[in-house]
Amino acid sequence: MVRVQDDDRVARAVTRLLVESHLMRPEALPEAADRALRAAGARGGRIHLVSRDQRSLVPLLAPDDTEPLSIEGSLAGRCFRDTEVMTGAEGSRLWLPLLDGTERLGVLQVDVDPDAAEAFAAASAPLAALIAELVVSKGQYTDTFERTRRALPMGVAAELLWRQLPPLTFASDRFVVTAQLEPWHEVGGDAFDYSIDGEVLRLAVFDAMGHGLSATLMAGVALAVYRNCRRDQVGLVETAAAVDRVLSAQFGDECFVTAVLAELDLTTGTISTLSAAHPAPLLVRDGKALGELSTDPGLPLGLGGRDDTVVTASLQPGDRVVMFSDGVVEARGEDGDFFGVDRLVDQLSRAESRRQNAPETLRRLVLAVLEHQQGTLQDDATLLVLEWAGDPAGVLPTGTPAELP
Ligand SMILES: [Mn+2]
Incomplete structure (x- = not known):
């Protein structure tokens, strides 16, 4: 009492x-x-x-x-x-x-x-x-x-990259978004960002080719153009074209960044995605992976010749969308076997059966990827989990009054 x-x-x-x-x-x-x-x-x-x-x-x-x-x-x-x-x-x-x-x-x-x-x-x-x-x-x-917070020294590329990323987790009464990058002390080419504006959540995951500082610089430029377009309320197709142009002008025609750009209408659950040669996001419902969120993957950003398509899908309350870079599924185990999409799905299903919160689900997923590769990743690995709750009234814990006095 x-x-x-x-x-x-x-x-x-x-x-x-x-x-x-x-x-x-x-x-x-x-x-x-x-x-x-x-x-x-x-x-x-x-x-x-x-x-x-x-x-x-x-x-x-x-x-x-x-x-x-x-x-x-x-x-x-x-x-x-x-x-x-x-x-x-x-x-x-x-x-x-x-x-x-x-x-x-x-x-x-x-x-x-x-x-x-x-x-x-x-x-x-x-x-x-x-x-x-x-x-x-x-x-x-x-x-x-x-x-x-650092158990190991951080590399310069990682130092530069982390400074450009938003907080790893954000939630409102309608959604949770949570992300992690590994190896945290040596990341370079992967990046992500999100922003909530009114009833629209916009988010993006990037993976620049190569490693180290040059990859970080490319990822940083892609992030900056993406944010710039978002703040000017530019649509996904035009945003991809703008990132493509700036990357090509700055780094030449042989450097590229893969990306998924997405917009989620928080009221309806409609999600629009544009993929630039990036692994397709996974859709998880009731603890089961329903498969890939349909995308029509275009060329990586920075190579020109764009012909992008935005694909839409409908989320149901409680759905999770998992975005990741190839470094996650291509993490190699002792026998050279990839971590793979199946293991990713399996881990997610187990998390759902334990009714784990999204940040803890993500933390365990990341540990599973690292364990598969005995702790040393060859490539950056980024995982982002987005959970859409649907109607906020539907997620109030039992006994919570719908209207505050
Ligand atoms: Mn990669």
């Missing part, structure tokens, strides 16, 4: 942390969060950030002997995987998900008196939400947060 005084203490701690945050150095956040948690009635707390490889939760600015926690094998990891509050250490430790919207940033460790754990867990969500917001906003002004 939540007691009024718990809510009051949390509210005061939130206000104080918010006021304090304006002139806060990024590296002062862990201590300020700990103070706020104490003021709210806990014994203290610690921020853990998810590592770039999405395998561990790393304490932020903790003493050197504080070990990262495994996402697979710890209670903190379960909190991260299921985005649910977990209670451990005989009721004296809570794990709260740190979410920026739906993007999983890490987890918040909160130490409490066991007899206060339940009330604190129920009342502390606003404080965890503010701490998550501050992780995002303060993280822009320091290398410390990013360094914490």
Whole structure:
């Protein structure tokens, strides 16, 4: 049972942390969060950030002997995987998900008196939400947060590429979009982007030929032209033509980028796709892959001679669309066998039967691809999962009032 005084203490701690945050150095956040948690009635707390490889939760600015926690094998990891509050250490430790919207940033460790754990867990969500917001906003002004998330040094191409990508996960009441690129520290030629404008979600996946810095530059230019066209409200066919022209003018006629450009009408579920020699997206319904989302693949971008067709399909509420680059299905196992579309479908079906959230489904898919290739990918591998919920009224959890007072 939540007691009024718990809510009051949390509210005061939130206000104080918010006021304090304006002139806060990024590296002062862990201590300020700990103070706020104490003021709210806990014994203290610690921020853990998810590592770039999405395998561990790393304490932020903790003493050197504080070990990262495994996402697979710890209670903190379960909190991260299921985005649910977990209670451990005989009721004296809570794990709260740190979410920026739906993007999983890490987890918040909160130490409490066991007899206060339940009330604190129920009342502390606003404080965890503010701490998550501050992780995002303060993280822009320091290398410390990013360094914490890297278990390996990052290459220059990857450094340049990651800077150009949007947050990996975004959701509204009608959809979830979530993506991941591997090998995270050495990616170069793959990229993706999305934007939600009114009732239309626009998204794209790119794969530039070759590797390293030259591929990153091509992917970066393709991204910039795509965004530029999108912001000028240019249609898909004209956008493909514009990307094609700029790539050809800048890199010559022998360099190319494959891509899928898509627009989803969030009200009706109608999805329009244009493919430029890119692997066709998969459509998954009720845990089963219905096959490829019909595309009429044109030439890669940058080679000229365009004759693009936009193909439309109708999604049903709950459908998932999986976009990927060839590096996913062509990841080779020990015997030289490809990861392949069948394994991809199999993994997705298993995730659906576990009713896993889309970001966790994607995290496991990526790990499966890496495991198949014993951790060293020959090519960039990008996976993007789009889930369309349909009518927002249809996705309200049971017991949620349809109209707020
Ligand atoms: Mn590729």
